[in-house]
Amino acid sequence: MTIATPTSPSHHAPAVTNRRTGAVHRWSETLIPTLREAPAEATTPSHVLLLRAGYIRQVAAGVYTFLPLAWRVLDKVTTIVREEMDAAGARQLHMPAFVPFELYKDTKRDEAYGDLLFRLKDRKGNDIALGPTHEETITDLVRQSITSYKQLPINLYQVQTKYRDEARPRAGLLRGREFVMKDAYSFHTSVDGPGGLGEAYDAMYQAYVNIFTRCGLSFTAVEAEAGPIGGSASHEFMVNAESGEDTILVCEASGYAANVEKAEIGERSWSFDGAPAAPLEKVHTPNLPGIDGVAQFLKTTPDGMLKTIVFEVLGPKPGAAPSGPQPKWLLACVRGDHEVNEGKVRDVSGWSIALADDKAARAAGFAIGYVSPLAATKVPGTLMLVDPDAAQGGIAWCTGSDEPDHHVRSFNWSREMGAVLSDAGRVSVADIRNAQAGDPSPRAKGSKLTTRRGIEVGHIFKLGTKYSEAMGLTVLDEKQQKRSVVMGCYGIGVSRTLAACVEMSHDAGGIVWPAAVAPYHVEIVVMKPDDETQSRHAREIAAALAERGADVLIDDRDERPGPKFKDADLIGIPVRLTLGDKALAEGCVEFKPRTDAGKGELVKLADVIDRCLAALG
Numbered sequence: 001m002t003i004a005t006p007t008s009p010s011h012h013a014p015a016v017t018n019r020r021t022g023a024v025h026r027w028s029e030t031l032i033p034t035l036r037e038a039p040a041e042a043t044t045p046s047h048v049l050l051l052r053a054g055y056i057r058q059v060a061a062g063v064y065t066f067l068p069l070a071w072r073v074l075d076k077v078t079t080i081v082r083e084e085m086d087a088a089g090a091r092q093l094h095m096p097a098f099v100p101f102e103l104y105k106d107t108k109r110d111e112a113y114g115d116l117l118f119r120l121k122d123r124k125g126n127d128i129a130l131g132p133t134h135e136e137t138i139t140d141l142v143r144q145s146i147t148s149y150k151q152l153p154i155n156l157y158q159v160q161t162k163y164r165d166e167a168r169p170r171a172g173l174l175r176g177r178e179f180v181m182k183d184a185y186s187f188h189t190s191v192d193g194p195g196g197l198g199e200a201y202d203a204m205y206q207a208y209v210n211i212f213t214r215c216g217l218s219f220t221a222v223e224a225e226a227g228p229i230g231g232s233a234s235h236e237f238m239v240n241a242e243s244g245e246d247t248i249l250v251c252e253a254s255g256y257a258a259n260v261e262k263a264e265i266g267e268r269s270w271s272f273d274g275a276p277a278a279p280l281e282k283v284h285t286p287n288l289p290g291i292d293g294v295a296q297f298l299k300t301t302p303d304g305m306l307k308t309i310v311f312e313v314l315g316p317k318p319g320a321a322p323s324g325p326q327p328k329w330l331l332a333c334v335r336g337d338h339e340v341n342e343g344k345v346r347d348v349s350g351w352s353i354a355l356a357d358d359k360a361a362r363a364a365g366f367a368i369g370y371v372s373p374l375a376a377t378k379v380p381g382t383l384m385l386v387d388p389d390a391a392q393g394g395i396a397w398c399t400g401s402d403e404p405d406h407h408v409r410s411f412n413w414s415r416e417m418g419a420v421l422s423d424a425g426r427v428s429v430a431d432i433r434n435a436q437a438g439d440p441s442p443r444a445k446g447s448k449l450t451t452r453r454g455i456e457v458g459h460i461f462k463l464g465t466k467y468s469e470a471m472g473l474t475v476l477d478e479k480q481q482k483r484s485v486v487m488g489c490y491g492i493g494v495s496r497t498l499a500a501c502v503e504m505s506h507d508a509g510g511i512v513w514p515a516a517v518a519p520y521h522v523e524i525v526v527m528k529p530d531d532e533t534q535s536r537h538a539r540e541i542a543a544a545l546a547e548r549g550a551d552v553l554i555d556d557r558d559e560r561p562g563p564k565f566k567d568a569d570l571i572g573i574p575v576r577l578t579l580g581d582k583a584l585a586e587g588c589v590e591f592k593p594r595t596d597a598g599k600g601e602l603v604k605l606a607d608v609i610d611r612c613l614a615a616l617g
Contacts, residue, residue: 015216015515016616022521022546027555030068033057034567045243046502047172049511053571062169062177066495069571072519072551073498074180078159080214080516081182081492088207089200090155090184095137097161101127103136106470118163118177130163135467135489138185142485143473146187152475152485153195155204157184159494173499174245174455180495186488189477191464197486201233201462204490208237208458215497216514218504220454222248223258225343233462237492238454239500248452249435254443258435261343263449265431266440272421274393276412286405291336294407298398305336306390306399306411308371310361311345311353313383319464322350324425328381329356329364333373335389336398338433345385348430370400370407376427377420378402384427391429455500456493463487511572512594515616520553521545522612523573525564527580529556534579537605541577541589544609550616569594575612576600 016022032054039058042048050056055070066074082092104110110117110129118130131137138156146152162181169177186200193199205221212219217239224236236259238248249263250256258264288294295302311330316322330353332340346353358368365379376384397411413421421427441447468474468485477483498517505512515521522545524538535556542552553573555564568576578590578600589608592600593615603611 014617015518016521016613017549020549022548022550022552024542024546024552024554025520027553027557032067032069032567032571034570042172044171044174044503045506046174046499049502049506049570050172050499053511055571056172060177062166062175064173064176064178069519070498073501073513073517074494076517076519077215077494077497078180078182081159081211081494084207084211084214085157085182085184087210088155088203090157090186090204092158093156094158094160095131095134095141097130097163099129099131099134099137101129103140104129106472107136107467109136113164115167116164118165132162132164133181133183133489133491134158134160135185135463136471139467139471139473139487142187143471146485147475149189149475149477149483153186153188153200155184155186155200155488157182157490171245171499173495174503176495179493182492182494184490186490187473188486188488189475189483191462191486197462197464197488200488201460204460204488205235208460208490208492211492212237212239212457212497214516215501216505216516217457217497217501219457220248220250220257220452222454223262224459225259225261235460236456237458238452239457239497239504240452241455241500241503242453243503244453244455246454246456248454249437249439249449250452251441251443251447251449253447254441256441256443260434260436261341263435264442265433265435265449266442266445268388268431268440270388270391270429272391272393272413272417274395274412274414276410276415277396278410280411280416281409282401282403283407283409284405285407295336295398298407298409300398300409302336304395304398306333306373306397307336307338307340308333308373308375308400309340310356310366310368310371310375311342312356312360314352314354317346317350317352318466320350326351327383329361329366329379329383331371331373331376331382331384332387332432333384333390334387334433338387338389338436341432341434344430344432348385348428348432349383367400367402367404370402370404372400372402372408372411373413374416375402377417382426385432386427386429387431387433388429389433455496455503457497457500458490458492460491461489463489506572509566510570513572513574515574518572518574519551520573521550521616522575522577523553523555523568523571525555525561525568525576525578527561527578529558531581533584534581537579537584537589541605541608545612548609548613550612575615577608577612 034054035052038048038051056064120128159182166177188197190196220238222236224234247260291302309332313327332345376382393413398409399411401408437451439449465484473485474482502511526534526538528534538554545552574594576592583590588602590600591603
């Protein structure tokens with residue numbers, strides 16, 4: 001998937017519109033408790049600034065009150081989300097936060113979520129979860145309501161509070177235990193064709209591009225793993241921010257973008273051929289901390305070592321038809337400085353897998369922590385996948401020796417493995433590691449992957465029949481035959497988008513809001529609130545702006561100019577107008593966009609409304 005290109009369809013609304021009357025509020029009549037310093041636990045820009053600027057206050061770890069400024073931003077983001085979802089054919093509803101555990105009995109997602117799930121009991125002893133998402137609830141609703149293919153497709157969404165019991169809530173709204181989310185679910189009789197999942201998925205993809213474009217965000221749409229939600233395909237929408245917790249791999253030449261878990265790597269040459277450099281040597285390596293310590297002890301570097309991870313094979317991957325009998329074990333071998341990508345191993349092999357249980361693997365004959373590629377020839381029922389960077393016969397590798405506390409030097413693929421390497425049923429070479437900067441692009445020969453940092457704000461999934469089959473959601477098709485309904489899932493972190501916007505757009509003075517989601521478009525700073533002339537002009541300018549659709553905050557506090565100006569920069573309103581005696585004597589006000597450094601400029605009173613609206617876009 002290429003990097004998303006923001007578009008502006010005709011139904012898009014500008015930041016300020018004449019279709020509604022804007023709000024006019026006074027600072028003295030609302031709650032904006034700004035702080036000089038943020039609490040010590042706040043470290044990320046959004047956490048620090050949203051606390052300092054009086055947008056949020058912590059109630060408990062990972063749980064926040066949204067103060068009036070934050071609530072206005074949330075409302076504007078939600079309005080944009082609602083408009084674009086409605087335009088794309090989705091319809092809004094509202095489901096309860098409570099999810100009875102009986103809804104999880106078929107999908108077992110309570111087990112998949114584990115400790116992340118908030119669990120409670122009602123007075124009758126019934127188990128209830130606070131919903132992290134609502135796949136089961138919506139599937140049950142549609143199961144009760146729709147019986148015929150003629151009632152499909154349909155796309156239903158809600159904007160609601162969700163809950164996840166994070167072990168270590170951090171970064172304010174970016175990793176909380178309570179958050180606001182838009183989640184949508186589509187239902188179809190097929191994947192392809194008119195009315196199919198693919199059509200809805202593409203519509204949601206474009207709706208997300210529209211939403212984040214309208215919110216004023218710099219973002220990238222990337223291919224992604226489905227994670228605990230499940231499904232066959234997914235994309236994440238990442239706000240580009242240096243402070244982002246996620247790594248995005250990008251090919252600038254082709255526009256390809258994916259997260260670390262999904263990113264493909266371009267073609268790499270490999271060969272198991274190569275003469276041994278020295279005899280195989282076993283070395284005692286007790287009590288060494290990790291691969292770096294082992295490499296140093298063996299007088300090599302991690303990229304001169306082989307790392308072999310043991311997986312247990314659970315069965316065929318859903319939708320796959322792997323060739324040959326099911327193996328019991330699967331070894332994934334990569335270079336020592338690389339990381340095995342479990343999703344790639346699963347997809348390449350065609351088998352569902354899980355990291356092997358230590359006790360069971362040891363009982364089968366694997367020396368966990370010291371496994372070598374040779375284990376594929378020693379433990380019956382073992383399949384091995386080798387990454388191309390590790391499949392190099394001309395290197396004298398260091399690796400485990402299949403014996404606790406021992407490694408070997410000068411491992412040679414051809415000498416040690418022999419004819420097994422040519423048995424495709426036992427050994428295969430494929431891309432099975434995490435991509436990293438400098439790797440060959442999978443889409444443009446000769447180009448390299450580069451990295452960006454991002455914050456996930458949206459995620460869309462092709463769920464397929466994962467939930468409908470588990471919960472018995474079927475409809476009668478044209479031939480009156482029961483058919484499992486095909487589903488899609490589409491989420492946006494609304495409160496997370498608020499925080500991501502601050503991470504993306506701030507400076508030393510505070511927040512710099514894009515106009516479309518700013519709590520107010522214009523802040524009018526009245527130097528002397530008790531002066532009737534200044535107050536009258538403030539009221540008149542505010543009313544004229546509101547009539548044109550702008551939201552206005554009048555700073556009418558009895559405070560010195562310095563703190564007022566600092567607070568104005570801190571809360572990040574796009575345009576600041578200052579009313580003082582000197583400017584008004586010249587028939588002017590001081591006009592200053594938030595993005596401009598230094599002092600503002602004088603603008604005639606007759607021109608100030610148009611000047612503000614032009615600055616807001």
